[in-house]
Amino acid sequence: MPRLTQxxxxxxxxxxxxxxxSAYADTKERRISVPNKKALVNTRNYRVLGVVSRxxxxxxxxxxxxxxxxxxxxAFPETKPAEWAVQASxxxxxxxxxxxxxxxxxxxxxFSLVQANKRPDAFGPFIL
Numbered sequence: 001m002p003r004l005t006q007x008x009x010x011x012x013x014x015x016x017x018x019x020x021x022s023a024y025a026d027t028k029e030r031r032i033s034v035p036n037k038k039a040l041v042n043t044r045n046y047r048v049l050g051v052v053s054r055x056x057x058x059x060x061x062x063x064x065x066x067x068x069x070x071x072x073x074x075a076f077p078e079t080k081p082a083e084w085a086v087q088a089s090x091x092x093x094x095x096x097x098x099x100x101x102x103x104x105x106x107x108x109x110x111f112s113l114v115q116a117n118k119r120p121d122a123f124g125p126f127i128l
Contacts, residue, residue, distance in 0.1 A: 002093045003091065003092060004091040004092070005091075006083040007089045009091075010095070010100070011065070012043070012044040013043045013063050014041065014043065014049065014061075015041050016033060016038045019033070019034040021031055035054075037051055038051070038054055040052060042095055049094070058059060064100070072084045078093065085105055087105065087126065101127070102128075104126065
């Protein structure tokens, strides 16, 4: 199945909509509201992403990304926001969920005090 790997494809707008059921009685259709449920809809292609409870708090991928940038600053206070960049993004074609990786653009963890034969690969700070 194709994947969404470009950030622009993952940062689509989402809206909440009420959920209804079509019920038939004597060949007459009635639309009945489904209590305590709402649909999350990708408004770029009008695909339903899922049905959730009315109390569900929607956090868009864009909002989550902004929170991740804030998390980077809190977890690594010696860094500046401009030093962080999206390293990778991935979601199924349905867009029902996604993963976005942020990585620091230059810093690497210092393992110079670790014996050479026990030294791990060097990675910089990152947030998944």
